[in-house]
Amino acid sequence: MIKIEGLRKKYGEFTAVDRLSFDIFENEIFGLLGPNGAGKTTTISIICGLLTSSEGKITFGSNQGKDPKSLIGYCPQENIFYPRLTCLEQLLFMGQMYGLTSKTVKAKAIEVLTLMGLEDKMNVRANNLSGGMKRRLNICMALIHNPEILILDEPESGLDPQSRILVRDFIKVIGKEKTVILTTHNMDEADRLCDRVAIIDHGKLLLLDTPQNLKKTVGEGDILELVLENCADDVINQFAENVALLSMNIKINAESVWIKHANIIEKLPAIKNLAEKNGLTISEIKLRENTLEDVFIHLTGRNLRQ
Amino acid sequence: MKTLSIISKSLKEQIRSYWVLLLSLSMGPFFIFVYFLIVESSKPLYTVLIANNDIGVVTNGEQINHGNYLIEYFKSFNSETISIPFTVTVVTDNISGIESVKKRKADALIIVDNSFSQDIDKRILNDSTALPKVEFVGDLTNTNYLVSAVWANEILNEYTLQATHNKRTVEVSETGLGTSATMSTFDMIVPGILIVSLIMLMFTASIAFVSEVENKTIMRLKLSKITAFEFLGGISMVQLSVGIVSVLLTLLTAIMLGFQYTGSIFIMIIIASLTSLSIIAFSLIIAAITESANEVLVVGNFPMFLFMFFTGAAFPLKSDTLFSITNYPINLQRLMTPTHAISALNKTLIMNMNLSSIIPEIISIIVLTLLYFLTGGMIFKKRHLKLT
Numbered sequence: 202m203i204k205i206e207g208l209r210k211k212y213g214e215f216t217a218v219d220r221l222s223f224d225i226f227e228n229e230i231f232g233l234l235g236p237n238g239a240g241k242t243t244t245i246s247i248i249c250g251l252l253t254s255s256e257g258k259i260t261f262g263s264n265q266g267k268d269p270k271s272l273i274g275y276c277p278q279e280n281i282f283y284p285r286l287t288c289l290e291q292l293l294f295m296g297q298m299y300g301l302t303s304k305t306v307k308a309k310a311i312e313v314l315t316l317m318g319l320e321d322k323m324n325v326r327a328n329n330l331s332g333g334m335k336r337r338l339n340i341c342m343a344l345i346h347n348p349e350i351l352i353l354d355e356p357e358s359g360l361d362p363q364s365r366i367l368v369r370d371f372i373k374v375i376g377k378e379k380t381v382i383l384t385t386h387n388m389d390e391a392d393r394l395c396d397r398v399a400i401i402d403h404g405k406l407l408l409l410d411t412p413q414n415l416k417k418t419v420g421e422g423d424i425l426e427l428v429l430e431n432c433a434d435d436v437i438n439q440f441a442e443n444v445a446l447l448s449m450n451i452k453i454n455a456e457s458v459w460i461k462h463a464n465i466i467e468k469l470p471a472i473k474n475l476a477e478k479n480g481l482t483i484s485e486i487k488l489r490e491n492t493l494e495d496v497f498i499h500l501t502g503r504n505l506r507q
Numbered sequence: 508m509k510t511l512s513i514i515s516k517s518l519k520e521q522i523r524s525y526w527v528l529l530l531s532l533s534m535g536p537f538f539i540f541v542y543f544l545i546v547e548s549s550k551p552l553y554t555v556l557i558a559n560n561d562i563g564v565v566t567n568g569e570q571i572n573h574g575n576y577l578i579e580y581f582k583s584f585n586s587e588t589i590s591i592p593f594t595v596t597v598v599t600d601n602i603s604g605i606e607s608v609k610k611r612k613a614d615a616l617i618i619v620d621n622s623f624s625q626d627i628d629k630r631i632l633n634d635s636t637a638l639p640k641v642e643f644v645g646d647l648t649n650t651n652y653l654v655s656a657v658w659a660n661e662i663l664n665e666y667t668l669q670a671t672h673n674k675r676t677v678e679v680s681e682t683g684l685g686t687s688a689t690m691s692t693f694d695m696i697v698p699g700i701l702i703v704s705l706i707m708l709m710f711t712a713s714i715a716f717v718s719e720v721e722n723k724t725i726m727r728l729k730l731s732k733i734t735a736f737e738f739l740g741g742i743s744m745v746q747l748s749v750g751i752v753s754v755l756l757t758l759l760t761a762i763m764l765g766f767q768y769t770g771s772i773f774i775m776i777i778i779a780s781l782t783s784l785s786i787i788a789f790s791l792i793i794a795a796i797t798e799s800a801n802e803v804l805v806v807g808n809f810p811m812f813l814f815m816f817f818t819g820a821a822f823p824l825k826s827d828t829l830f831s832i833t834n835y836p837i838n839l840q841r842l843m844t845p846t847h848a849i850s851a852l853n854k855t856l857i858m859n860m861n862l863s864s865i866i867p868e869i870i871s872i873i874v875l876t877l878l879y880f881l882t883g884g885m886i887f888k889k890r891h892l893k894l895t
Contacts (some may be wrong), residue, residue, distance in 0.1 A: 226806065279723065
């Protein structure tokens with residue numbers, strides 16, 4: 202569907218996107234995962250046509266020859282619409298800007314508003330909507346011309362839990378009939394929604410695969426997280442050395458340690474004993490599965506929020 | 508201490524909004540400079556036409572024409588003999604002289620009566636019933652006419668005093684062109700105010716353009732299939748209708764308050780429409796260099812003051828001609844469309860002149876509008892519509 206080859210974007214000496222190359226398949230939900238400033242928004246802006254690339258090429262597979270403006274619907278991170286127009290009015294306007302007839306665009310506007318749970322707000326001015334509703338209207342604006350590719354920049358950011366569920370369900374549904382590209386720094390969002398995820402940092406592609414396969418890169422098994430309370434560094438280091446002797450992977454973070462093993466539950470009593478023996482004060486014990494954040498940390502040594 | 512902190516913070520913010528600060532600080536000095544450029548550095552020039560209809564008289568077998576002597580006497584008053592720049596040109600007939608004054612190619616027309624020499628002669632022979640007749644013709648709303656008429660009257664009286672040795676012997680009649688003779692001060696100022704109502708369009712039009720940038724909706728338009736021409740044209744059409752409604756409301760209010768006009772409302776609407784388009788085009792330049800409505804309000808003050816106070820919209824102003832295009836004078840003010848619009852409205856509403864008489868003004872407005880649109884469109888496209 203979309204072939205990206207050697208994409209590069211430079212602003213003077215700064216390289217925002219550094220020779221990205223990957224394919225995005227038809228009707229898949231493709232995630233660009235990375236921390237703020239990784240180059241996600243720059244990449245999708247180039248795909249949309251809002252930015253020009255310094256190098257590289259983007260081709261739209263079987264749709265070559267078609268106007269990319271008709272192919273792509275873009276929902277930016279920021280809510281962008283006409284504050285003094287009603288939901289319906291701005292969808293009608295935007296549809297007409299894409300060359301749709303009034304009749305077609307009205308039917309489509311009602312359809313997308315219903316899809317996003319805004320059908321009873323169609324005659325309400327955009328600036329009178331709640332934050333979550335504005336976000337949903339923002340998505341409707343991207344869908345009004347019935348694009349084949351939907352690009353969502355941080356679709357869940359700033360959403361209340363109810364809207365988040367609605368948007369997440371919507372993306373799952375729409376992903377069956379359209380190609381969806383979403384950027385996020387929310388590992389949970391990427392994990393739950395995406396068929397494939399590209400992890401990028403400093404404009405470079407680090408890994409690209411399904412969430413399951415990505416998580417396997419940090420090894421099989423679950424992660425035990427021990428939240429520590431006022432522990433001296435030498436105590437933590439001694440504990441880490443002892444854990445490592447039990448053939449378990451351990452990672453020391455600011456206020457916690459993460460221990461990974463294929464059968465971590467069986468190892469729990471032994472770990473607890475070691476902690477007591479080394480004088481470690483544990484305030485909380487968490488057991489969880491691998492996440493994409495672990496993958497990112499494994500790849501970069503930093504977490505997604507750093 | 509808290510006050511000091513507020514002062515420090517406020518000072519930093521003010522300095523960092525240097526664009527707004529710079530414009531606010533430079534506004535006064537800038538307008539002093541512009542005023543100097545337009546008014547102080549220019550010298551007024553009063554142009555008087557004389558149509559000599561005097562048939563002359565035969566005295567002692569000699570043909571005498573006091574009309575011709577009067578013309579020579581007028582011509583002797585030049586920049587070397589009197590302090591005012593006063594030029595006199597002879598016209599062959601009254602009609603061509605009146606047309607020139609109507610078209611503002613001259614400030615006043617002096618028509619010497621056919622019995623002028625006979626009456627002068629009688630006066631010389633102490634016939635107090637004889638009154639040499641001279642008619643002054645001009646636009647009574649034009650300050651240049653008033654100055655020209657005063658000086659011409661002084662020279663005329665000086666000549667007759669020398670010729671007849673009698674004071675104040677001439678009967679001077681005055682004919683105001685169009686409705687200028689019957690016009691009140693209020694009537695005279697209305698054409699300018701009509702243009703002021705259009706100048707105000709500068710803010711609504713600039714904000715209409717720039718709000719797409721401020722709301723970032725320009726990004727959605729860039730992604731859609733709309734062209735720059737469609738986008739700019741669409742906004743301009745709405746602003747054009749706002750301009751026409753504004754000028755009609757202003758005219759209606761003026762009429763309700765007693766404004767008397769001659770001429771065609773249709774021509775006035777044509778002038779108003781073209782002027783609106785030119786103001787909208789200029790607004791595009793403002794929108795191109797600004798990012799928000801707040802910036803428009805600061806930056807827009809500059810051209811608004813220029814258009815209001817240096818085009819004759821708020822009060823009459825005169826300056827040197829830089830050059831002429833087919834006898835149509837071009838000066839600094841004429842680089843601003845309201846100058847031409849006011850001239851055209853005066854010709855239409857006061858002089859009752861037809862469409863063909865205001866063609867130079869219409870052409871000037873169209874040329875300047877295209878120039879504004881081209882400049883504004885290019886900068887707007889480069890700054891707000893171009894891909895980065």
